[in-house]
Amino acid sequence: MHGVIPGQRDPNRVIVFDTTLRDGEQAPGFSMSAEAKLEMARALRDLGVDIIEAGFAAASPGDEEAVRIVSGEVEGPVFCSLSRATESDIIAAHRALSHNRRRRIHIFLGTSPIHRKAKFNMTADEVLAQAIRSVEFARELFDDIEFSAEDAIRTEPEYLGDVLEAVAAAGATTLNIPDTVGYATPAEIHALFASIHRRIAPRFPEIILSAHCHDDLGMAVANTLSAVQAGARQVEVAINGIGERAGNCALEEVVMALRTRADQFGLTTGVDTTKLVSTSRLLSALTESHVPRNKAIVGVNAFAHEAGIHQHGVLVDARTYEIMLPQDVGFDGTSFVLGKHSGRHAVAKRAAVLGHELHGNALNVVFRGFKQRADEIGEIDDAELLAIIRAALEEHAEEGDRRVAVS
Numbered sequence: 001m002h003g004v005i006p007g008q009r010d011p012n013r014v015i016v017f018d019t020t021l022r023d024g025e026q027a028p029g030f031s032m033s034a035e036a037k038l039e040m041a042r043a044l045r046d047l048g049v050d051i052i053e054a055g056f057a058a059a060s061p062g063d064e065e066a067v068r069i070v071s072g073e074v075e076g077p078v079f080c081s082l083s084r085a086t087e088s089d090i091i092a093a094h095r096a097l098s099h100n101r102r103r104r105i106h107i108f109l110g111t112s113p114i115h116r117k118a119k120f121n122m123t124a125d126e127v128l129a130q131a132i133r134s135v136e137f138a139r140e141l142f143d144d145i146e147f148s149a150e151d152a153i154r155t156e157p158e159y160l161g162d163v164l165e166a167v168a169a170a171g172a173t174t175l176n177i178p179d180t181v182g183y184a185t186p187a188e189i190h191a192l193f194a195s196i197h198r199r200i201a202p203r204f205p206e207i208i209l210s211a212h213c214h215d216d217l218g219m220a221v222a223n224t225l226s227a228v229q230a231g232a233r234q235v236e237v238a239i240n241g242i243g244e245r246a247g248n249c250a251l252e253e254v255v256m257a258l259r260t261r262a263d264q265f266g267l268t269t270g271v272d273t274t275k276l277v278s279t280s281r282l283l284s285a286l287t288e289s290h291v292p293r294n295k296a297i298v299g300v301n302a303f304a305h306e307a308g309i310h311q312h313g314v315l316v317d318a319r320t321y322e323i324m325l326p327q328d329v330g331f332d333g334t335s336f337v338l339g340k341h342s343g344r345h346a347v348a349k350r351a352a353v354l355g356h357e358l359h360g361n362a363l364n365v366v367f368r369g370f371k372q373r374a375d376e377i378g379e380i381d382d383a384e385l386l387a388i389i390r391a392a393l394e395e396h397a398e399e400g401d402r403r404v405a406v407s
């Protein structure tokens with residue numbers, strides 16, 4: 001079943017593993033019912049993600065049920081359940097996914113010294129043995145097995161390599177190297193992935209290395225891109241970057257970075273980027289949580305301009321201040337927010353859209369009224385602008401009448 005993921009054999013194709021419904025959903029404020037997960041899973045399928053991590057079956061009966069419903073009703077992507085490295089968890093994941101042949105299990109086990117000691121009180125050798133045992137057991141039920149060395153970034157690199165090589169030999173098909181605590185820098189991630197790739201790839205050329213980066217220091221996207229440049233071919237991401245604590249790598253950001261800077265990366269994904277905004281808005285609605293205005297790619301300001309110099313530039317040639325087309329991510333178009341920073345060009349252009357071609361003195365009068373009102377109330381919407389135009393045109397007409405009368 002290793003070849004079921006479309007394009008997996010294309011070395012330049014990055015597999016998009018979406019964990020909005022697992023890592024994202026388990027963060028405070030982002031809980032979703034099974035129905036909400038189902039709606040979100042359909043949107044993720046339409047968006048073109050390759051793998052949907054639908055939940056953590058052993059976490060609760062509700063989570064198991066949600067994984068069962070979502071993986072049973074949505075066709076297309078591979079469905080995945082998270083699982084601890086225990087037989088009972090693996091069995092629960094299989095129970096939840098058993099009726100879908102496109103299934104993956106994602107087994108995780110803490111490998112760092114702090115996880116070995118604080119969580120398991122186990123030696124490095126004992127953790128290694130449990131990792132191997134769990135993958136061997138999962139092989140009985142799954143063809144597609146992902147193994148995560150939890151807290152990989154803080155694990156001794158040599159030992160991390162031992163664990164990953166051993167689970168690959170036991171049958172794991174994807175090796176995830178997570179920055180569970182969002183601690184790494186792009187340079188460290190690059191060095192780590194490059195060394196693991198050098199060690200694993202010659203012996204297991206089909207194995208996919210995967211990045212799962214958290215955003216505690218705001219570096220999740222940069223770290224994920226760095227991992228990809230060092231040989232990772234799966235990225236674990238979430239819509240709007242939701243996830244534990246500061247969140248996961250944002251799907252929309254990493255996908256648009258790969259696309260917009262194809263000159264740097266030379267890699268593709270299967271994501272239909274024109275659905276990014278609608279998918280982001282759906283998640284926002286389902287979880288009743290706002291996306292910040294200035295959020296990269298999907299925030300309402302991502303393609304909005306208020307400053308006069310910027311608006312003028314974008315009106316002449318959008319490339320002056322835009323590196324992507326708003327339509328590429330699903331916005332209708334560039335949004336010009338009219339406010340006190342806006343210039344005459346932008347006001348005239350919006351007025352024309354609203355049916356008023358303004359020139360010369362008429363434009364002067366409208367623009368004067370516009371600046372005055374913008375100072376008072378901030379943003380000027382279409383209704384406000386029309387009121388300003390009507391008032392200004394009356395004033396302009398009166399001025400004209402007076403001039404006629406004097407002449």
Ligand code: MN
Binds near residue numbers: 180212243244
């Ligand atoms: Mn995580």
